[in-house]
Amino acid sequence: MGQEQVSNANRFSPFISFSRKEWRQLRASTPLLLQEEDLARLHGINERVSLDEVEDVYLPLSRLLNLYVGATQNLYEATHEFLGHTGTKVPYIIGIAGSVAVGKSTTARIIQALLSRWPNHPKVDLVTTDGFLFPNAELERRGIMHRKGFPESYDTRRLIQFLADVKSGKPIVEAPVYSHLAYDIVSSEKIVVRQPDIVILEGLNVLQTTVGHVPRRMNIFVSDFFDFSIYVDAPERLIRQWYITRFFTLRQTAFRNPESYFHRYASLTDAEAEATASRIWEDINAKNLRENILPTKPRAQLILHKGEGHRVQEVQLRKI
Numbered sequence: 001m002g003q004e005q006v007s008n009a010n011r012f013s014p015f016i017s018f019s020r021k022e023w024r025q026l027r028a029s030t031p032l033l034l035q036e037e038d039l040a041r042l043h044g045i046n047e048r049v050s051l052d053e054v055e056d057v058y059l060p061l062s063r064l065l066n067l068y069v070g071a072t073q074n075l076y077e078a079t080h081e082f083l084g085h086t087g088t089k090v091p092y093i094i095g096i097a098g099s100v101a102v103g104k105s106t107t108a109r110i111i112q113a114l115l116s117r118w119p120n121h122p123k124v125d126l127v128t129t130d131g132f133l134f135p136n137a138e139l140e141r142r143g144i145m146h147r148k149g150f151p152e153s154y155d156t157r158r159l160i161q162f163l164a165d166v167k168s169g170k171p172i173v174e175a176p177v178y179s180h181l182a183y184d185i186v187s188s189e190k191i192v193v194r195q196p197d198i199v200i201l202e203g204l205n206v207l208q209t210t211v212g213h214v215p216r217r218m219n220i221f222v223s224d225f226f227d228f229s230i231y232v233d234a235p236e237r238l239i240r241q242w243y244i245t246r247f248f249t250l251r252q253t254a255f256r257n258p259e260s261y262f263h264r265y266a267s268l269t270d271a272e273a274e275a276t277a278s279r280i281w282e283d284i285n286a287k288n289l290r291e292n293i294l295p296t297k298p299r300a301q302l303i304l305h306k307g308e309g310h311r312v313q314e315v316q317l318r319k320i
């Protein structure tokens with residue numbers, strides 16, 4: 001492609017692309033500096049996340065989100081004034097999508113920690129969509145136990161009801177909880193959302209509008225409730241590697257717990273662990289990525305493109 005064709009392609013793309021260098025400069029006027037305690041908190045989330053990554057990628061992102069939340073809060077004030085002060089405060093909702101093991105939950109927790117430092121939105125709650133998976137008993141009844149994470153394994157109706165309740169300003173809204181240890185929904189536990197300033201909803205499925213190639217029967221989508229959405233992206237060969245590495249870590253940690261659903265994996269040799277993780281990756285997670293997750297990428301408002309070592313190399317922001 002010649003130079004002119006490249007710039008034409010960019011002109012018609014719905015996204016503006018930033019190299020890491022360009023993106024990090026957008027943090028320049030952020031008054032926020034990271035304090036020792038913030039760093040400790042971020043390392044508590046994931047000790048492998050480097051300070052460079054936080055400063056170059058996540059601080060500019062938190063600045064952008066702060067501006068967007070502030071603009072929405074101003075719009076809300078305008079509507080409130082127009083209606084004669086009858087409205088209730090409703091949370092700003094951010095969706096985070098991407099493959100299993102791409103780093104959605106780490107990204108969500110970093111963003112939660114950084115956003116809660118801004119005075120106009122200190123209360124930031126995090127909800128994951130795994131709580132909205134059908135319980136194992138129901139998945140078994142439907143014969144789809146091997147399809148966990150695929151669109152049909154979620155109670156999407158319930159997820160949409162949850163979001164509708166949060167967005168209508170209901171004072172207390174409950175979300176169900178999934179345990180990776182039990183590999184099932186824990187019916188005795190709930191996450192309680194009490195009108196926070198921001199809700200981050202993280203999960204594979206948050207930008208989906210179809211089940212496979214068939215449009216969903218409901219004409220309302222999870223993403224209809226989002227004020228902003230992020231897709232965490234990386235080449236499949238890297239995500240596969242991260243999935244296998246995480247499986248090895250779990251073999252030495254969580255799987256050792258006799259209560260773990262996958263306790264039997266704790267005694268696998270390295271070669272067996274590699275083969276088992278590769279098989280689960282190929283049969284379930286890679287398939288789901290190709291068929292149901294990757295096609296939702298262009299629907300996001302912002303895409304984080306990761307490379308080796310989870311380093312974000314490029315950021316794409318949707319033009320308004």
Ligand SMILES: Nc1ncnc2c1ncn2[C@@H]1O[C@H](COP(=O)(O)OP(=O)(O)O)[C@@H](O)[C@H]1O
Nearest residue numbers: 048049099100101102103104105106242246310
């Ligand atoms: N920014 C990052 N830097 C280093 N390691 C990361 C980063 N994000 C995620 N990881 C690692 O990658 C793996 C997958 O991350 P996780 O957040 O659990 O993914 P997901 O929620 O998408 O399944 C984990 O082992 C995690 O420690």
Ligand SMILES: CC(C)(COP(=O)(O)O)[C@@H](O)C(=O)NCCC(=O)O
Nearest residue numbers: 100128129130148149202203204284
């Ligand atoms: C629970 C998950 C479906 C992820 O759910 P999410 O929070 O993204 O909705 C996934 O982590 C999972 O367990 N998949 C099943 C295959 C596997 O064990 O990797």
